[in-house]
Amino acid sequence: MDHEHVVTHRGERTGLPITIAVHTTVRGRSAGGCRITTYPDWRDAVTDALRLSAAMTAKCAIAGLPLGGAKTVVAVPTAYEKGPDLLHDVGDLIASLDGRYATGPDVGTGPGDMAVIAERTPHVFCRPQAAGGSGDSSPHTAAGVVAALRAVCADRFGSPDLGRRSFAILGLGRVGGHVLDLLAATGATISAADVDESRRRPGVTWLSPRQCLTADVDVLIPAALGGLLTARTVPRLRCAAIAGPANNQLDEPGTAGLLHERGILWAPDIVVSAGGLINATAVELLHETPAQAAARVEAIGDTLAAILAAARAGGISPAAAVQ
Numbered sequence: 001m002d003h004e005h006v007v008t009h010r011g012e013r014t015g016l017p018i019t020i021a022v023h024t025t026v027r028g029r030s031a032g033g034c035r036i037t038t039y040p041d042w043r044d045a046v047t048d049a050l051r052l053s054a055a056m057t058a059k060c061a062i063a064g065l066p067l068g069g070a071k072t073v074v075a076v077p078t079a080y081e082k083g084p085d086l087l088h089d090v091g092d093l094i095a096s097l098d099g100r101y102a103t104g105p106d107v108g109t110g111p112g113d114m115a116v117i118a119e120r121t122p123h124v125f126c127r128p129q130a131a132g133g134s135g136d137s138s139p140h141t142a143a144g145v146v147a148a149l150r151a152v153c154a155d156r157f158g159s160p161d162l163g164r165r166s167f168a169i170l171g172l173g174r175v176g177g178h179v180l181d182l183l184a185a186t187g188a189t190i191s192a193a194d195v196d197e198s199r200r201r202p203g204v205t206w207l208s209p210r211q212c213l214t215a216d217v218d219v220l221i222p223a224a225l226g227g228l229l230t231a232r233t234v235p236r237l238r239c240a241a242i243a244g245p246a247n248n249q250l251d252e253p254g255t256a257g258l259l260h261e262r263g264i265l266w267a268p269d270i271v272v273s274a275g276g277l278i279n280a281t282a283v284e285l286l287h288e289t290p291a292q293a294a295a296r297v298e299a300i301g302d303t304l305a306a307i308l309a310a311a312r313a314g315g316i317s318p319a320a321a322v323q
């Protein structure tokens with residue numbers, strides 16, 4: 001057993017199976033989001049909690065946070081509408097761990113849900129600012145992405161100057177929209193796509209999602225869904241580098257090798273996407289000032305630069321270097 005503590009509990013109000021997996025608290029208390037979604041069987045949710053909590057340990061360590069990894073996973077029936085009862089069940093189970101674990105948003109939960117969980121336990125991060133939390137994480141995630149883009153451009157093109165480069169942003173949601181604003185301020189050449197046409201922006205070349213994925217640009221920025229880099233899509237790519245906030249961009253780990261063989265620099269999403277987590281946990285769990293938290297987010301650039309340098313020196317992919 002790799003994990004320090006795993007508990008599956010039937011919620012007293014809802015009867016739904018809630019699993020909390022604490023991977024480790026060796027580096028500090030554990031943190032990780034609360035995922036509420038459907039699974040074929042509740043045991044699959046337990047398996048997911050084990051996998052996701054171990055991944056959180058790696059994410060916190062790479063981000064330089066003195067925290068361990070953990071995760072809450074709740075398996076709900078199809079079309080289930082969550083309400084305060086379920087969130088209070090989750091809060092009670094977190095409270096039973098006496099501060100060893102703090103939760104935040106994940107698939108199926110958002111900052112508003114964190115405020116409801118906080119009615120049962122203080123061990124919550126990423127609540128809305130009005131509820132005493134650090135608020136929307138997406139501007140901080142975007143700041144981390146831009147720090148990562150500078151490191152990518154320095155490594156791939158010999159200069160961190162973003163204004164001289166072209167970018168294609170796939171997904172103009174909360175994070176993608178902020179990244180676009182930050183890049184536009186540098187004078188960079190930007191194209192973008194979103195399935196939602198209402199996200200179209202003036203001054204930006206608008207593409208279909210398919211065109212965006214294969215755009216002839218310096219850097220592709222995946223900012224929508226994961227799983228877009230596959231054995232089928234990699235041969236069609238025309239970008240020189242890829243770095244973005246979307247989680248789980250590779251369909252499977254071996255795809256990093258395909259990108260490396262094609263000479264496309266892929267910055268691991270576990271590093272690039274960490275800004276929101278870093279800011280929220282630094283401010284709410286480690287009680288740092290906003291300036292200290294911002295410095296941690298900015299350090300994503302230094303962390304990635306070191307990974308890219310190690311990859312270059314070893315002739316291996318950045319994904320292999322981050323292992």
Ligand SMILES: NC(=O)c1ccc[n+]([C@@H]2O[C@H](COP(=O)([O-])OP(=O)(O)OC[C@H]3O[C@@H](n4cnc5c(N)ncnc54)[C@H](O)[C@@H]3O)[C@@H](O)[C@H]2O)c1
Nearest residue numbers: 137138141171173174175194195196209224245246247276
């Ligand atoms: N919000 C954060 O702080 C944060 C932190 C870490 C990682 N991420 C990851 O970054 C990604 C974006 O997060 P977000 O918070 O901006 O989400 P969001 O839902 O606000 O935005 C996603 C955008 O992608 C668009 N989209 C969906 N499918 C698409 C497709 N096939 N082609 C083109 N566009 C498509 C949606 O219309 C939407 O505008 C997600 O993968 C998320 O898990 C977000």
